[in-house]
Amino acid sequence: MATTTPSRRGVPDRAHAVRSGAGAGGAAGRGRRPGPRKDRLSVQNLPGWMFSTPFLALFLTFMAVPIVATFVMSFTDFGLRNVADPFATEFVGVENYARLFDDERFLTSLFNTFYFVVLGVPLTVGAGLFAAVLLNRGVGRLRTFFRVGFYAPVVTSIVAVAVVWRFVLDPADGLISGLASEVGLRSPDFLGSKALAMPSLIVMAVWRNLGTAMVLFLAGLQGIPAEVREAARLDGAGVWQEFRRITVPLLRPTMLYVSVMTTIGFLNVFEEPFVMTEGGPDNATMTVSLDMYEQGFKFFHMGYASAMAYVLFTVILAVTLLQLRLLKDKTR
Amino acid sequence: MQPMTRIAAATAATTALALLLSACGSGGGEQTSAKDKQTLTVWGMGEEGKHLAKLGKEFNKKHPNITVKVTPVGWDVVHQKLVSAVAAGELPDMAQMGSTMMGEFIELDALEPVDTKTFKKGDFFPAAWNGGVKDGEAYGVPWYVDTRALFYRTDLADKAGVKKAPATWEDQRDLAKAYKDKAGTKWGTYNQPANVGAWQTWLPFLYSAGGRLLDDSGKPALDSPESVEALEEYASYFDENLSRKSSPPDYDVVKDFGSGDAPMFISGPWIVNNIKDQQPQLKGKYATAPLPAGKSSTSWVGGASLVTFKDSEHKAAAEEFTEYLTGTKQQAHWYEMAKSLPANQAAWNEPELKNAPEQLDAFEKQLKTAKTVPPLAKWEELAAKIDEGVARVSQKGESPKKTAAWMQKAAEGLVG
Numbered sequence: 001m002a003t004t005t006p007s008r009r010g011v012p013d014r015a016h017a018v019r020s021g022a023g024a025g026g027a028a029g030r031g032r033r034p035g036p037r038k039d040r041l042s043v044q045n046l047p048g049w050m051f052s053t054p055f056l057a058l059f060l061t062f063m064a065v066p067i068v069a070t071f072v073m074s075f076t077d078f079g080l081r082n083v084a085d086p087f088a089t090e091f092v093g094v095e096n097y098a099r100l101f102d103d104e105r106f107l108t109s110l111f112n113t114f115y116f117v118v119l120g121v122p123l124t125v126g127a128g129l130f131a132a133v134l135l136n137r138g139v140g141r142l143r144t145f146f147r148v149g150f151y152a153p154v155v156t157s158i159v160a161v162a163v164v165w166r167f168v169l170d171p172a173d174g175l176i177s178g179l180a181s182e183v184g185l186r187s188p189d190f191l192g193s194k195a196l197a198m199p200s201l202i203v204m205a206v207w208r209n210l211g212t213a214m215v216l217f218l219a220g221l222q223g224i225p226a227e228v229r230e231a232a233r234l235d236g237a238g239v240w241q242e243f244r245r246i247t248v249p250l251l252r253p254t255m256l257y258v259s260v261m262t263t264i265g266f267l268n269v270f271e272e273p274f275v276m277t278e279g280g281p282d283n284a285t286m287t288v289s290l291d292m293y294e295q296g297f298k299f300f301h302m303g304y305a306s307a308m309a310y311v312l313f314t315v316i317l318a319v320t321l322l323q324l325r326l327l328k329d330k331t332r
Numbered sequence: 333m334q335p336m337t338r339i340a341a342a343t344a345a346t347t348a349l350a351l352l353l354s355a356c357g358s359g360g361g362e363q364t365s366a367k368d369k370q371t372l373t374v375w376g377m378g379e380e381g382k383h384l385a386k387l388g389k390e391f392n393k394k395h396p397n398i399t400v401k402v403t404p405v406g407w408d409v410v411h412q413k414l415v416s417a418v419a420a421g422e423l424p425d426m427a428q429m430g431s432t433m434m435g436e437f438i439e440l441d442a443l444e445p446v447d448t449k450t451f452k453k454g455d456f457f458p459a460a461w462n463g464g465v466k467d468g469e470a471y472g473v474p475w476y477v478d479t480r481a482l483f484y485r486t487d488l489a490d491k492a493g494v495k496k497a498p499a500t501w502e503d504q505r506d507l508a509k510a511y512k513d514k515a516g517t518k519w520g521t522y523n524q525p526a527n528v529g530a531w532q533t534w535l536p537f538l539y540s541a542g543g544r545l546l547d548d549s550g551k552p553a554l555d556s557p558e559s560v561e562a563l564e565e566y567a568s569y570f571d572e573n574l575s576r577k578s579s580p581p582d583y584d585v586v587k588d589f590g591s592g593d594a595p596m597f598i599s600g601p602w603i604v605n606n607i608k609d610q611q612p613q614l615k616g617k618y619a620t621a622p623l624p625a626g627k628s629s630t631s632w633v634g635g636a637s638l639v640t641f642k643d644s645e646h647k648a649a650a651e652e653f654t655e656y657l658t659g660t661k662q663q664a665h666w667y668e669m670a671k672s673l674p675a676n677q678a679a680w681n682e683p684e685l686k687n688a689p690e691q692l693d694a695f696e697k698q699l700k701t702a703k704t705v706p707p708l709a710k711w712e713e714l715a716a717k718i719d720e721g722v723a724r725v726s727q728k729g730e731s732p733k734k735t736a737a738w739m740q741k742a743a744e745g746l747v748g
Binding site for chain 2: 083
């Protein structure tokens with residue numbers, strides 16, 4: 001069991017890697033501290049323990065235990081039958097994992113998830129950066145209005161978002177179809193076509209998530225000292241040069257953070273296909289999280305769904321480590 | 333947005349509960365006599381859940397010692413909730429259970445067998461009763477039945493020059509074309525193209541083609557020539573652009589029926605009520621008809637049964653309430669309340685049903701020949717595979733023959 005309780009702080013470094021990973025999307029790579037210190041359960045430390053107990057209790061119950069239980073379950077055949085009779089659960093070794101790579105639907109889900117990430121992340125990061133730069137320098141008094149506007153999708157309920165987007169995309173009487181017919185064109189069936197369903201969801205996801213990226217980039221932009229820009233301008237840098245030579249390099253830490261978080265979020269994509277297409281048409285928008293949800297809670301293949309969870313976790317871990325490596329090296 | 337952790341947490345919570353509570357779950361405990369003062373907990377589903385609460389109050393007037401507490405549960409979450417409740421040992425005493433879910437809960441050993449001295453098989457529609465029978469033991473008392481028939485716009489049919497209700501598949505296709513070409517509707521019909529529950533529209537095609545879900549030995553029969561034929565027929569509507577190729581998960585066909593965009597579709601009797609509420613202007617402008625025939629006009633029987641759970645301590649009271657709900661008079665009353673069709677055959681002779689709107693006649697006719705969905709432990713999964721098969725043909729990607737073979741292969745692991 002990997003936790004971050006203070007009592008385990010003394011363990012060697014190797015455990016840290018596991019620890020930060022098992023936090024599933026938590027801050028990676030932090031917490032490296034020299035040697036053991038005197039932090040046993042003493043009277044001095046009592047208040048500290050008291051303050052952290054509620055969090056620890058919740059963390060253990062709702063994060064650590066499920067994470068471990070899911071891992072154990074991924075090696076069992078836990079299913080509907082075992083709901084009534086849990087003691088009949090059998091260990092099946094890596095069978096669930098082996099089955100996954102033979103499962104047409106899962107492979108499609110995996111492919112779709114990558115498709116979503118490969119297209120969606122750069123677009124979200126790019127659009128977020130673009131919006132942030134724009135809002136940071138211009139648009140005068142309307143600035144606040146636009147900031148709110150771009151951020152609104154982030155805090156809007158997915159159900160409301162779904163209603164709006166279905167109206168936009170509806171081939172019969174939607175917004176796009178209406179505009180298209182004005183100029184004598186016919187609107188394609190965005191969500192009903194195998195080729196267009198995923199791109200449509202990606203556009204929607206970018207729209208929903210670029211607000212988060214924008215806010216982070218705005219914060220980053222405002223952290224760039226005005227003197228640096230001024231100096232650049234005095235040296236005769238144009239807008240583009242200033243952006244390339246000043247903004248982008250100084251924004252790199254923000255860029256790293258935004259990319260990593262967006263990628264993790266997009267690898268977990270669930271809500272868009274869940275509310276818009278239920279994974280259809282013909283699994284064209286089935287993602288790993290949605291597949292996992294259906295295997296687990298519709299068909300009650302808990303063991304199998306748990307194995308999916310761990311495969312997805314491994315993918316996320318690998319992608320995140322890769323990103324950290326690629327993007328970090330450049331900052332030096 | 334962290335579904336993975338959420339799912340992981342829920343998964344583990346389910347197991348933990350199952351492990352903790354299984355020890356005290358089984359056994360059933362002390363039985364309370366029907367005469368004692370007690371509260372009977374019942375889960376009802378969707379619209380029926382709301383009406384059931386009213387019936388509970390009426391029942392309480394006659395049996396002052398039994399308070400009926402009804403919890404309405406949405407159809408979309410009911411499966412998940414029931415299975416979790418089995419795991420947690422927190423089932424109510426009784427529930428309304430959808431016909432296609434019976435097999436699974438019999439398999440889970442959660443249901444109390446029906447006392448056949450109190451409830452007689454012959455009183456109910458055979459298909460409805462048989463849907464809850466496994467190995468000769470009945471586990472549910474049929475409460476209401478529903479079957480699918482054809483709804484079509486008569487005013488638009490007139491405009492398209494069609495005077496008669498379609499009686500065969502050919503008529504149906506011709507009518508769809510006429511709607512589109514001559515009456516200028518957007519689509520000719522609505523065949524559910526994909527998503528959860530698409531099997532409900534396709535199954536009548538399979539049955540009417542003479543096909544079956546399972547053969548005599550209980551093996552899937554989804555690659556039979558009849559199944560291929562049913563898929564071909566179904567797919568032709570999409571190929572010829574007579575039916576929309578996609579619809580959102582919560583698509584409401586009644587709206588498009590009202591606007592005339594989808595002037596024809598196959599659905600159940602509750603739609604009569606929905607049309608009355610949502611599209612009152614359609615009064616006199618539409619009709620229902622038995623399903624157009626392939627080899628035959630055969631629909632499937634759905635509906636719900638009343639079940640008592642094994643762990644209940646109020647089995648005697650549950651039996652009284654079930655008896656009350658499935659009695660002839662009550663069933664006719666129930667029809668008036670919810671427009672659900674009585675499972676009790678005698679109720680059809682009561683005045684309430686004799687005077688029912690003519691739109692329901694088609695359903696009564698259809699019920700006589702309708703076939704059931706066999707009680708299967710993994711029905712939910714099989715249904716999802718059929719949904720996927722339907723999506724495959726409706727999206728034009730695959731041939732009916734190939735799809736039938738695929739469905740067969742997918743079903744083989746789930747049945748038997």
